[in-house]
Amino acid sequence: xxxxxxxxxxxxxxxxxxxxxxxxxxxxxxxxxxxxxxxxxxxxxxxxxxxxxxxxxxxxxxxxxxxxxxxxxxxxxxxxxxxxxxxxxxxxxxxxxxxxxxxxxxxxxxxxxxxxxxxxxxxxxxxxxxxxxxxxxxxxxxxxxxxxxxxxxxxxxxxxxxxxxxxxxxxxxxxxxxxxxxxxxxxxxxxxxxxxxxxxxxxxxxxxxxxxxxxxxxxxxxxxxxxxxxxxxxxxxxxxxxxxxxxxxxxxxxxxxxxxxxxxxxxxxxxxxxxxxxxxxxxxxxxxxxxxxxxxxxxxxxxxxxxxxxxxxxxxxxxxxxxxxxxxxxxxxxxxxxxxxxxxxxxxxxxxxxxxxxxxxxxxxxxxxxxxxxxxxxxxxxxxxxxxxxxxxxxxxxxxxxxxxxxxxxxxxxxxxxxxxxxxxxxxxxxxxxxxxxxxxxxxxxxxxxxxxxxxxxxxxxxxxxxxxxxxxxxxxxxxxxxxxxxxxxxxxxxxxxxxxxxxxxxxxxxxxxxxxxxxxxxxxxxxxxxxxxxxxxxxxxxxxxxxxxxxxxxxxxxxxxxxxxxxxxxxxxxxxxxxxxxxxxxxxxxxxxxxxxxxxxxxxxxxxxxxxxxxxxxxxxxxxxxxxxxxxxxxxxxxxxxxxxxxxxxxxxxxxxxxxxxxxxxxxxxxxxxxxxxxxxxxxxxxxxxxxxxxxxxxxxxxxxxxxxxxxxxxxxx
Amino acid sequence: xxxxxxxxxxxxxxxxxxxxxxxxxxxxxxxxxxxxxxxxxxxxxxxxxxxxxxxxxxxxxxxxxxxxxxxxxxxxxxxxxxxxxxxxxxxxxxxxxxxxxxxxxxxxxxxxxxxxxxxxxxxxxxxxxxxxxxxxxxxxxxxxxxxxxxxxxxxxxxxxxxxx
Numbered sequence: 109x110x111x112x113x114x115x116x117x118x119x120x121x122x123x124x125x126x127x128x129x130x131x132x133x134x135x136x137x138x139x140x141x142x143x144x145x146x147x148x149x150x151x152x153x154x155x156x157x158x159x160x161x162x163x164x165x166x167x168x169x170x171x172x173x174x175x176x177x178x179x180x181x182x183x184x185x186x187x188x189x190x191x192x193x194x195x196x197x198x199x200x201x202x203x204x205x206x207x208x209x210x211x212x213x214x215x216x217x218x219x220x221x222x223x224x225x226x227x228x229x230x231x232x233x234x235x236x237x238x239x240x241x242x243x244x245x246x247x248x249x250x251x252x253x254x255x256x257x258x259x260x261x262x263x264x265x266x267x268x269x270x271x272x273x274x275x276x277x278x279x280x281x282x283x284x285x286x287x288x289x290x291x292x293x294x295x296x297x298x299x300x301x302x303x304x305x306x307x308x309x310x311x312x313x314x315x316x317x318x319x320x321x322x323x324x325x326x327x328x329x330x331x332x333x334x335x336x337x338x339x340x341x342x343x344x345x346x347x348x349x350x351x352x353x354x355x356x357x358x359x360x361x362x363x364x365x366x367x368x369x370x371x372x373x374x375x376x377x378x379x380x381x382x383x384x385x386x387x388x389x390x391x392x393x394x395x396x397x398x399x400x401x402x403x404x405x406x407x408x409x410x411x412x413x414x415x416x417x418x419x420x421x422x423x424x425x426x427x428x429x430x431x432x433x434x435x436x437x438x439x440x441x442x443x444x445x446x447x448x449x450x451x452x453x454x455x456x457x458x459x460x461x462x463x464x465x466x467x468x469x470x471x472x473x474x475x476x477x478x479x480x481x482x483x484x485x486x487x488x489x490x491x492x493x494x495x496x497x498x499x500x501x502x503x504x505x506x507x508x509x510x511x512x513x514x515x516x517x518x519x520x521x522x523x524x525x526x527x528x529x530x531x532x533x534x535x536x537x538x539x540x541x542x543x544x545x546x547x548x549x550x551x552x553x554x555x556x557x558x559x560x561x562x563x564x565x566x567x568x569x570x571x572x573x574x575x576x577x578x579x580x581x582x583x584x585x586x587x588x589x590x591x592x593x594x595x596x597x598x599x600x601x602x603x604x605x606x607x608x609x610x611x612x613x614x615x616x617x618x619x620x621x622x623x624x625x626x627x628x629x630x631x632x633x634x635x636x637x638x639x640x641x642x643x644x645x646x647x648x649x650x651x652x653x654x655x656x657x658x659x660x661x662x663x664x665x666x667x668x669x670x671x672x673x674x675x676x677x678x679x680x681x682x683x684x685x686x687x688x689x690x691x692x693x694x695x696x697x698x699x700x701x702x703x704x705x706x707x708x709x710x711x712x713x714x715x716x717x718x719x720x721x722x723x724x725x726x727x728x729x730x731x732x733x734x735x736x737x738x739x740x741x742x743x744x745x746x747x748x749x750x751x752x753x754x755x756x757x758x759x760x761x762x763x764x765x766x767x768x769x770x771x772x773x774x775x776x777x778x779x780x781x782x783x784x785x786x787x788x789x790x791x792x793x794x795x796x797x798x799x800x801x802x803x804x805x806x807x808x809x810x811x812x813x814x815x816x817x818x819x820x821x822x823x824x825x826x827x
Numbered sequence: 828x829x830x831x832x833x834x835x836x837x838x839x840x841x842x843x844x845x846x847x848x849x850x851x852x853x854x855x856x857x858x859x860x861x862x863x864x865x866x867x868x869x870x871x872x873x874x875x876x877x878x879x880x881x882x883x884x885x886x887x888x889x890x891x892x893x894x895x896x897x898x899x900x901x902x903x904x905x906x907x908x909x910x911x912x913x914x915x916x917x918x919x920x921x922x923x924x925x926x927x928x929x930x931x932x933x934x935x936x937x938x939x940x941x942x943x944x945x946x947x948x949x950x951x952x953x954x955x956x957x958x959x960x961x962x963x964x965x966x967x968x969x970x971x972x973x974x975x976x977x978x979x980x981x982x983x984x985x986x987x988x989x990x991x
Contacts, residue, residue, distance in 0.1 A: 200926025200963050328922055335927035336915040336934060338862020338902035345861035353856070394856055396848050471866050471874055471928040471962045520864070520928030521962055552867040727922055731965065735925055738964025761867035761960070769953045772966045 141305075145183045145191070148299045151258045152181040153250045153308045178233045180250045182211065182258055188282060188296035190215060190222045192254075195235025196247050197227040197492050198518040199470075199526070201732065201791045203243045205330045206323075206725045210248045213323040214255035214315060216279045217295070219330065227494045227516030237493030239524060239618060241690035241789025244724060248787060252315075253308045260313070261306050265298040317722035317783040324783075326727030331518075342520050343490035344475035344549045351477070352380070354538040354548035355398035357388035357405055358558065361754030362614070364409040374401035380542040381405070389534060391542040395549075415613045416752035421462050421566045424587045428608045439609075441595060444602035449581035453572025455641050456581075460568050461630035463589055463817040464748035465561040465614055467759075469766055472520020473555040476529075478536035479545040484511045489532040490519035497529030504533045505540070523739070524618035525559055556759030561749055562619035563612060565589020567630035572602075577644045579653050584631070588612060590623025593689045593796065596631060598653040614751060620736070621792040624689040625743065625799060629817055632685035632800030636807065646684060646804065647672055658719055658782075659688055662695040665778045666717035670697035679703060680712075681809025685800030691788035692720040693780075696737070696797030699773075700805040707823040711741065711773040711802055718794050719780035721787045726779060729790050733777050736794035741767045744799035746821045831895050835860065836904025846892020850884075851875045853891045854901060862902035862931045866960065873959030876932035876939075877901050883939035885958075902931035905938065913983070914938050917976035918969070925963035933959050937973045945984070946977050 141150055183191045192211055198204045204224050212219040225231050227238075235247075259279050266284035267274035270291070278285045285292040317324060334340040359366070369388060371381035379392040379401035388407065392398040415423045450456055476489035485505065491497045494514040502509040519526065531548055539546040550558070565588045572581030582600040588610035595605060619625075639649035647667055654660055663686055667673075676682065679702050686695030699713040714737050723729055746765045750757040758764045799817055806824065807813050814820070833840045835858060842857050854860045854877070863886055866874030870885035877886045878900035905912040911919070914937045924930045933956070940947060940955045947955070952973050961969065 200924075200928075202925065326922075328919060329924065329927075332919045332922075332924070332927075333911075335924055335930050336902075336911065336918050337906055338860075338931045340927065341861065342864075342928060344865065345855075347859065347861075394844075394848075395852055396845060469962055471872065471926070471960065472864065473866075519926065521926035523962070549865065552869075731922055731925060731968065734967060735964035738966060739962065760869060761871035762869055766960055766962065767964065767966075768960060769957045769966045769970070772964075775967055 142303045146185055147301060147303050148186050149184040149258060149261060149304045149306065150181060151254045151261070151306045151308065152178045153254045154178055179235070180233060180247065180254055182251070182254045184258060184262075184295055184299055186296055186300050188221065188294060190217055191225060192222060192251060193225045193232045194247055194251065195227060195232040195495060196243050197238040197494060197516045199238070199490070199492065199520070199522040201243070202329055202725070202728045203238075203247075204518065205327050206244065206728055207248060207251055208330050209323045209327050209725060210252045211255040213320055214252045215259050217282045219322060219327065221282060224330075228513070229494050229498045229515075230513045234495055237496055237527060239492055239527065241692070241792045244720075244787050244789040245691060248724065253312050256314050257306050257308045257312045261304065262295050262298055266293055269293065269298070317787070323724050324722065325725070327725050341517055342472055342475070343477070343488055343517050344472055344520070346477040346488045346517065346547065348477065348479060348545040351545040351547055352391040352393060352538075352542050353395045353398045354389060354391050354535055354546045355395070355402045356534050356548070356554075357402050357407060358554065359386075359409050361409075361411040362414065363754060364411045367408040367410050370406040373404040377401050377404060380538070382538055382541045384537060387534070387537060389538050391538040391544070391546045411754055414754040417464070417748070417750045418752075420464075420564055420613070423613060424564065424566050424610050427611045428587065429611055430608065439591070439607050441603060441605040443600075446581050446583050446602045446604040449602035450570060450572045450583065453580050454575040455573050455638075456570070457573070457634070457638055457641060458568070458570045459634060459637060459815060460566060461633060461815045462567070463565050463626040463629065465564040465616070465751075466619070466743050466747040467556055467561055467749055467764065468523045468525025468559065468619060469555070469764070470521040470523060470525055473550040473552060474526065474531035474559065475547070475549040476532040476535040477545060477547040478532065478539040480536070480539055480543075483507055484513075485536055486513045486515070487532045487536055488515045488517060489529065489535075490522070490526055491516055491529060491532070492522045492524070492526045496527065497532050500529040501532055501536060505536065523620040524622070527618055528560070530558070552761055553759050556764065557756045560615040560617035562743070563589045563616040563623065565623070565626045567626060569630055569634045571634060571638055573638045573642055575642055577639070577642050577649050577652050579638065586623070586627060589626040592622040593624030593627040593687060597656050597659055597688050598635070598650070599655050600653070614749070620739065621689065621795040624687070624792070624796045625740070626817070628685060628687045628689075628796040629799045629803070632687065632797070633803050633815065636683065636800070636804040637813065645673075650684075656688065658693045659686065659695075661780060662686060662693045662717040662719050665780060666695040666697045666715050669717065669776060669778050670699075670715040672697065676808075679809060681805040681807070683801045683804025683806070683808050685797040685804065687796055689793040689796055692718065692790055692793035694718050694794050694797045696794075696801045698798065698801035698805045700802060700809055702806065702809045702824060704810070709806065709820050709824040711745070711771075713774040713776070714798065714801070715776045715778070716794055716797070717778040717780060718790065719782055720790045720793070721785035722783045723779060723781045724787050729779060730777050732790045733794040734775050736792070737775055737798055738767050738772055740795040740798040741771055743817060744802050744819060745771075746818045748818050748821055829892075831891055833891070833895060833899060834897070835899045836901060842891070844891060846890060848891050849887050850877070850889040850891045850894055850899070851886040854886060860901050860903050864928055864931060866929070866932075871958070871960075872929075872932075873936060874929050874932040876935040876959065878935055878939055881939065881942050883936045900935075902935060905934065912938065913979045914941065914973070914976040917972040917979065921968045921972035921975060923965055923968035923972040925965055929959060929961045933961065933969055937969075937976065940973065941977055941980060946981055947973070949974075
């Protein structure tokens with residue numbers, strides 16, 4: 109995909125946990141807007157699929173109605189306060205900051221004067237969800253347009269007021285200034301007493317990245333002070349008067365059915381017990397009482413035999429759902445004649461790579477506070493898809509979506525793990541019976557067991573390569589882990605790439621960088637194996653088969669920073685991995701040290717070179733790249749969900765190892781700022797090069813080729 | 828149920844609760860001090876860290892009945908009015924957070940560390956902080972924030988000493 113074509117609805121095929129939500133269009137009258145916002149200037153950005161735009165005659169509007177397909181809007185109040193409304197959700201990617209920067213840049217107001225209202229289904233326009241690294245390429249651009257339109261309108265208002273040519277006027281610092289006549293007027297004064305609306309048009313001029321003054325520079329988290337003082341209220345911190353605490357009775361294994369239930373004791377303790385189908389839960393005056401009440405419930409369940417993690421990879425191969433896969437064209441890619449090319453290749457290589465299920469382990473577990481007012485439901489919950497959760501609630505309680513409001517207070521992270529609304533539904537179900545607001549916060553054990561996992565997978569790669577290092581054939585089969593990043597960016601004339609959907613033994617779904625991690629691990633490990641086969645340097649081999657200039661640039665930049673080609677000490681190993689994902693380009697180089705006696709393996713240093721177009725917030729970007737590498741260490745080295753017969757065996761923080769301070773290598777980041785290319789997201793792509801870089805470095809140090817993620821859950825035995 | 832007297836952030840409280848209840852639950856549910864977070868419930872992630880008589884303690888595995896004679900400090904009690912603690916200031920300046928959910932616990936642990944050793948080396952910081960988890964992976968920034976806070980504190984105490 110070229111960087112110029114930005115798809116409107118980015119839904120990767122393997123987002124298994126997402127039900128296909130019907131597109132819902134926000135509908136509000138102009139009068140209602142101003143009743144709610146107060147007078148001032150309202151600027152809206154409209155989703156305009158080509159057909160609709162033609163039929164409706166572009167941005168022109170009649171009467172009192174506003175366009176229905178709004179995707180963002182901004183309001184400049186009479187007080188001068190700028191309020192921006194977006195359905196995107198903040199969970200640590202710091203988009204509240206980067207989007208504020210974008211608005212400040214175009215509107216020419218101080219960043220502090222911007223209030224960003226996010227992820228509230230009543231106040232913000234519909235948004236599919238915050239995933240797929242889409243905020244920067246889409247919402248950032250929309251908000252820049254909205255802010256630019258507001259700025260142009262302010263200049264127009266001032267020009268009219270002063271009866272002068274707008275060409276002479278300058279907008280800066282919340283004011284329009286006429287330098288020739290030495291006069292200026294605040295935005296607030298320009299809108300006073302008026303209700304003005306404006307729709308963004310394609311002609312609205314944007315400030316080119318090369319001229320950015322606020323965007324393009326590092327900005328600290330806009331509300332950082334609330335986080336270092338403990339003042340910020342996460343979903344799990346929400347509170348309402350007369351609120352009760354909820355707790356759900358979990359079945360002993362996945363898919364178990366309830367045979368009998370006795371809740372009398374729980375009710376005698378003062379808890380409200382709720383039994384509805386397979387759902388059993390309580391609401392009580394404190395968490396302690398709710399826990400005690402759940403413990404007092406007697407339930408019998410029927411469990412079904414299920415596979416275990418020991419036989420996982422065999423199971424995945426044998427349980428494909430060929431032909432029934434809902435993913436459409438993501439399934440298969442053919443080019444040239446693979447079979448002939450493989451049989452005539454100088455060298456033919458065949459290997460299998462695997463990845464385990466892993467858990468997102470967001471530090472804040474799922475949480476929801478639900479409140480009913482008659483048939484109207486309000487839920488505060490941590491989710492990356494507030495509108496999706498609203499749909500799930502409406503469906504669960506058979507009420508119209510208009511009667512459900514979902515609010516998403518900035519959340520304790522998600523990493524793709526908070527797309528679904530199970531906690532919201534559970535809290536709302538308890539609240540309906542208790543007739544009081546109910547808060548439900550999942551325990552860590554519940555989060556490990558009843559959320560969903562990053563898909564496990566098996567990847568078979570067969571390749572053909574000429575002795576001069578030219579790759580001639582590439583066959584790649586991915587079972588279950590997904591098709592994100594499945595296509596190779598190396599120039600290979602004969603390819604067969606197939607994604608095989610599988611009936612997963614565990615509930616699975618999105619994860620930061622999705623299947624791109626698995627597919628890059630297999631591809632970039634295999635690249636090293638081929639280079640080794642033809643006795644070529646890994647970097648030289650890659651560059652020989654790579655034309656994409658942006659990707660070449662990151663590999664070359666990372667190699668330079670890393671010092672590729674330098675000499676090694678005993679036990680030291682160097683490796684690389686990289687690729688292209690979510691429109692960003694990454695190359696990651698790793699240095700490891702292996703102690704052959706003890707089997708200890710330490711990642712000593714990681715160098716990443718990343719390019720995502722024009723950089724919006726350099727420090728925020730570095731933070732995301734560092735974070736991707738640190739989090740990526742877990743999946744690369746030691747994270748794996750163990751399960752047997754419908755039970756998770758290591759579902760506690762003490763049993764499931766996540767990266768800690770002592771695991772962190774020296775991290776060096778090289779940013780390639782391409783001001784000539786539109787900005788894209790950076791929360792996911794930087795993760796994908798790490799695992800193969802480490803695996804390749806371990807091979808370099810020891811001659812041992814590891815083809816399963818996690819690579820060293822129990823250390824590295826090389827003897 | 829019993830009435831338990833607590834001193835939190837310098838203020839006295841009396842709470843009616845089972846002494847076995849975790850300090851974290853009492854702080855969050857009864858005193859509405861929600862800055863201390865639940866992360867794992869078994870003292871493995873550090874999100875619930877508070878100070879007990881100046882020392883870092885995991886409040887999720889601390890029974891409230893055991894701390895009635897102790898001075899409890901939570902993240903809410905660290906700043907002096909609008910004047911942030913040097914560690915809070917350093918976390919802000921270093922951008923040492925993404926989602927911020929671990930931040931309270933990280934700051935409380937760091938404060939405890941600096942009380943024990945005002946100028947710790949990187950190795951000591953890593954060892955001391957290893958029980959605090961940041962899933963967003965901001966560890967390197969947290970280490971720099973702690974170093975920065977240590978520098979500020981030592982400069983401040985040097986200035987104080989010189990002024991005597």
